[in-house]
Amino acid sequence: MRTLYLHIGFHKTGSSSLQLAMKEQTQALNKAGFEFLSLGKKGNSSGCIEVLREKGRVRFKLNSRLDELLAASRGKQTIVSAEHLCFLHQRESIELVQQVCAKYFDNVKVIVYLRRQDLQAISFKKQGARGAASNRSSSSKLLGHSEGAFPTLNKDIEIYYDYFSKLKLWETVFGTDSLQVRLFSREALHGGDIVSDFLALLDGDMEISARRVNEGVGRKEFLLTHKLLELGVAESELIKLKPMMLEDDSQLLPSRSDARQFFMRFKQSNHLLNNTFLNNDSGLAFDTDFSGYPEQGNDWITVRDLSGWTPEILSAGIQRPEGLRDALLADKLQQMVRKKFSGEVLTQELEDLANCLSASAYVAKDQQPWYRALKKKKTSGR
Template sequence: MRAIVHIGTEKTGTTSIQKLLYVNRRKFRGAGYHFIQSAGKQNNRALPAYCINDDKFDDFYRHQGILTLEQRQEYKAGFLREFEAELASLPRGVHTVLISSEHFHSRIRTEEEMDNVHALLSPYFEDIRILCYLREQVTTCASYYSTHLKSGGMESFDVFMQRCAPGNYYFNYHTMLANWERCFGRDALEVALFDKQHFLNGDLLDDFTARIDPSLVGKVNKNFQSENESLTPAGQAFALAVNRAFPIRTASVEEGAIRDKCRKLINQRSRGKGQLPSLESQHELFDAFRESNELLREKFFPDEGPLFREPSKPPPAPLELDDTLIEMLMAVLKIVKKEGRGVLDARQYSEACGRIIASLIESTAGSDADTPGRSITLSEADARLLRRAAVKLGHRDLPAAIKLLRMAHEIDPSLSGVGVKLEEFQRRLDEGVEKSRYMIAYFFDGPDLESWEEERRDALVSRLQEWVHTLELAEGSPMQALREPCRFEPGGAQTSPGTTARSYTMILAASLEEAREAAQRCPFLDFGVAVEVYSLNALARQAPAQ
């Protein structure tokens, strides 16, 4: 029996292809092709999940409550039985099994994992074809940002785009395909470009169908609606804000339900094309892949010119705090208020709303919040919420805090304290408050960060990068390591120190309160690492005696 394994890559119309296979599974069966179902009805994700290393975290297992190695081994044994039973039940007329999952691209990253794929499939199929589409790397990464947010991601767009580098297996198609070639052979790989100019009839689904069986082109049903997973820049900004307010790894089940309700509203209102880097950044990233893409062209497309077109599309206009955005903000905050009853106390509710507003302000940096003539009807409660968020922001982001106070004043000019705070914040901004140095120290009770499990370490590092971007660093690297501590007692005796800091960050802040607030937002706290804050003051030097 033969197998055709469609591996994506991600962001190349895989959802539409999988829906085509599922909707037309009887039509394909009649022609001798069976779309595997035991691995997932449309996305056969169980197959790549089966093949990833046991020490690697994967949300496929987490979503099914499979958290331990024993549970994973039990699941894998059950899946293998179902997979074998499905293959054994196929009628004689079936000569080819169709498998599709873009997670073969995103999850299978090492030689060992690729060996696992080969070991799983080769006993059942004497001929295995690997089919994939390739999309230009910069647009792939930008498109994947919406998926990142829908999965609970908390990285800003700029930070997320740093992943787009030749050293990243996910984006280096030459390295990725070399791994597949190593196990399955060059002749087994069918590589296509994700570009309308290269599709049969200019249509992805016709092109894919022809690669399965040219005689089926025009005979399969393509009249179905494929979900658009992309979010507009505004939708991305709101998804990021909600994720930061209710982190997927630390939020309770009830808080997760609030996040999901907010996401549903965002998805309904904000479908469309998302952010793009500046044209200059697009060209820099594009140039970084020239060498590996040329090697790819020489191997798989020797008669083609350059595989991908040079970037030419400018990014969308920056977000502004206009009426539409404010209306959406209030709709999201009302969901938090309604669904948070009995779940969030007053402090938690205020903090969640503050995080959402602060994140949105960050995403709309540079917009003018006091544009007159708003048509949105906001309540006094909304104004009070904006005032509370502004006071919190005033410790670290005066321009953003001033914007929120102006919005609150516009909603309710009589709201107590707004005018006074506006004057104070504007004065501090104009005068430039002198800031002092503070040290944030980190105390690990367990092993060093380098020895953590890769997925856990990557999750922490991602959040730390986001956090550091909110700080004003006093000097040097964002984080300095403290190694091999040694303590000397009076008299010169050397002893082992007690609990000591493993690393630290030096920051500038207007007050100890501001430094403490920054430390309380440190992601280390969610990973069992204690944090301490110190004010650094030079000791007064005594004048010499005359």
């Protein structure tokens, strides 16, 4: 009897750390009776899912690579990790995955880790700021590049974060006993990390060292990358600006009210999730403590930010740097008009605007020929 342990994500729940740890310690897994297969060099098999953006919508398609990967398997207990599988939300798509798995395995254990929607969204959108082009990464295709820590909600994003509906389909297709739903939080994970927790779910006795993968994105890179991509700045220009963004490692945080509001958009789904797959005292599947967020967020670009960034933008070697600076300022002024800031905030923004412009202000002085200095200047007109 052959068993497949199929890890399907979600994104930003330590998947990269888990995959890399298993890839690097494949021999230890083999000794314990487990075979680890992957499509990527770092242990990721998400290449079996194609993420396509067409006509303003995102769709997901299973290709032939999962079948090819499983066909090469020889172990009685095999592990595959592909967080892009969590994108699938239509029954026929999930049934295709089940049919491929059933060709080679008698038993399939589907393992999924869930993270509270607001925490996951911030982290996932940070991933979209690591690149320099839009519609290339899965984060960019799904979440876009609008300003703020959270994506602008649309149908595709609402489907993605409706954990219950999606997992109910996986359970229906693979069977009630096949799906194992885990909460991604340090307190809930066995041993405090995903590697230890995942190994505890396997029918074996082994130890593998946890592998931390640093995918941090500072506030400056997050805000400026998303804004420049939203404005349509060319990839070649953005690449030149990236070094000046990476110098900042300050943390980006939305306001407490914005985080709570985003989470509560999925209240009904989380209530069903709690009753079916998770059991939290909050009744909403997750801890509802939002005290880790500040009252006032810092997830939007201020004129003071632009004032500090202007000298770096002007010296980055991009084409017409003054034009980019002015485009950012024009965008900011439009926001100020739309948001109708209070008097105190507006005054501060206008003062910073003056400072920003003065940093690159230049007035050409009238140049006199050298011989004019030898002649006595007139002190009055006619």
